Amino acid sequence: MRAVVYTEGGDASVLHLVKREAADPGRGEVRVRIERAGVNPTDWKFRAGGELAFPEIVPGQDGAGTIDAVGPEVDGLHVGDRVWTMLAQHQRPGGTAQEQVVLPAANVTTLPDGASYDVGAALGVPAVTAHRALTTSEGGPDRLYRGAMDGLTVLVAGGAGAVGNAAIQLARWAGATVISTVSGDEKAALATAAGAQHVVNYREGDTAAAIRKIAPEGVHIVVEVAPAQNLALDLQVIRPRGTIAVYANNGGDEVTLNVRETFSTNARIQWVLLYTVGQDALRAAADDVTAAVADGGFAIGDEHGLPLHHYPLEHTAEAHSAVEDGAVGKVLLDVTD
Incomplete structure (x- = not known):
């Protein structure tokens, strides 16, 4: 699979596209094939902030895609489910700027029918x-x-x-x-x-x-x-x-x-x-936000006040720079070709 990584802090030039073997999910985890990833200010701030928590980091807290593997002791999520992610990179080296990411099931929420991957990737942090x-x-x-x-x-x-x-x-x-x-x-x-x-x-x-x-x-x-x-x-x-x-x-x-x-x-x-808000608050937010999407209470695009800016995965550095430079709207990575 393709992934964007960095091994040192700095400007967007430290981001590199590499190929890696996809990891298998462990207990309580699922693997998501990412279609679209969101880019947030936290992504470039973590990258530019200096000392890294892991030797190699894949950036990205937010994304949307399809579950392609499920680990033991996971309830309510199945292979083939369309989902959106939150806090994918929090205390983990692997975020959503890659084709397949393994996450705790608690960080993954089913995407309502009819909601696009663009919508799913625009949820998360915002x-x-x-x-x-x-x-x-x-x-x-x-x-x-x-x-x-x-x-x-x-x-x-x-x-x-x-x-x-x-x-x-x-x-x-x-x-x-x-x-x-x-x-x-x-x-x-x-x-x-x-x-x-x-x-x-x-x-x-x-x-x-x-x-x-x-x-x-x-x-x-x-x-x-x-x-x-x-x-x-x-x-x-x-x-x-x-x-x-x-x-x-x-x-x-x-x-x-x-x-x-x-x-x-x-x-x-x-x-x-x-x-630091705690898992209960995160779960409540994920459920309520998903309900809003399903009910037509949240949408994206110019007509909803959130212009979209798409970048292919190999141009992740440009996407980070766009967010850092104050792009108005939502910057998204097209992860899957």
């Missing part, structure tokens, strides 16, 4: 992160389904990004009113296509006043991508006992908190990182 951000608030749901967020207002910062797009789609599917902040008309169009009922350009006018005009009592949940830049705004628009769910550090690594301003809201700041 959709599961969005699910976590939407399900940790006081008085809010801990699971997502139609009607679960009726009456709630969600502010999504950066609605044109992959996580922002997923947060908008999932929140709308669950019944929330969604406001998204964006930097310009092009991204406003993407957030609107994803389903945001209200879009605010944070480069024009008083952003807090514009949000408060839409939600006079404040928003229940903020899905935040850039806390260093936006936390002051978030505290102005969050309602008492609301939740600011922070899933990335775009724009800076440090946040300064005014204690009185912060605690007067009785709001919580919820940190979101998939690698």
Whole structure:
């Protein structure tokens, strides 16, 4: 089989296409023949981050394909099942940028009938992160389904990004009113296509006043991508006992908190990182996201605010560079010829 590997940290030039023998699944594992793989910021950040956890690494947390082998003690998954993956590379050397990958059955979820491999590969990190951000608030749901967020207002910062797009789609599917902040008309169009009922350009006018005009009592949940830049705004628009769910550090690594301003809201700041949320939260997210896909609550492409960018497996380095350079939309690898 073909696989993309790296044996040292650095820029995208350390990625190489090689041929390897496919591994056999062990107890509690399945092997997936990957058709499509997703590329996320975590992929290039892990690669560029320095010391490697394994001598050789295949990048890629997300993918979609068909199970072609099943190990002992696996229930509910069978050879021939169409599936999508999450956290394929977490604490493992082999991710989804290869034709066949062995994974714990817990990291694999059946892909609904009619959903493309493109959709399956676009789930994983973005959709599961969005699910976590939407399900940790006081008085809010801990699971997502139609009607679960009726009456709630969600502010999504950066609605044109992959996580922002997923947060908008999932929140709308669950019944929330969604406001998204964006930097310009092009991204406003993407957030609107994803389903945001209200879009605010944070480069024009008083952003807090514009949000408060839409939600006079404040928003229940903020899905935040850039806390260093936006936390002051978030505290102005969050309602008492609301939740600011922070899933990335775009724009800076440090946040300064005014204690009185912060605690007067009785709001919580919820940190979101998939690698430590726990298996129960991951399983709940996988099940709910799959239900949303089956119910038409999550889709991809320009018409849903998530443009697609396809690269063949042998051009994985270019795909990584595209994500690192801020490609708008979802970057996918066409793994199978």
